[in-house]
Amino acid sequence: MKVILKETIDSLGIIGSEVTVADGYARNYLLPQSKALKATPANRKILEQEKFKIELQIAKEKGLAEEMAKRLEGVTCKIVAKVSQEDRLYGSVSLRDILDTLETQDIKIEKQMVLLTEPIKTIGTFKIPIRIYKDVETEITVEIVPE
Structure with a gap:
């Protein structure tokens, strides 16, 4: 249809x-x-x-998305996790963990925006892409540190 x-x-x-x-x-x-x-x-x-109204709304959405991308640029998300002696995580850091940590920093994004392909299972620093709008993407830094 x-x-x-x-x-x-x-x-x-x-x-x-x-x-x-x-x-x-x-x-x-x-x-x-x-x-x-x-x-x-x-x-x-x-x-x-209504085409004029629609074009204005698209421009407004894209403008808000670009503004949010600028705010997210350079954001570091530090997550403390339990690790074994070989520096491997007990479990993994998932999308939910990243969203919760961002929320403590007063950054609210939807889970569809985070392009995390698979859970993080080791300590270290990772760049995670965030798609805010169709053509607007940015990256945040996720730092996994041992407890």
Whole structure:
């Protein structure tokens, strides 16, 4: 089913774009949550009339994302963990640990933004990419130190 997005959804596209999604996804999630409209000629006409508003909203979202990227640049997240004699962690440092530590520094980001491919299992310093918006990415430093 073709739908027109009413808000930016990371996995689909930006606000105002016309995308094709599974019928069930559109019927059960996007349309009831008012995140999209069916791509009909009438809705396309409405979209053309609101195109200026949509472009302003995209610029605003991107501006906020760039501002947040500047704030996150150079942020160091220090996590204390229990280690064995061989300097290996008991367990691992996961996405949740990173988000909790950032929250103590008054930095609130969503878990989808953190591009951690696998949990960290050794001590050391790691660069973790953060995707704030479609084309806006930055890195934070995660430092794992022994307890």
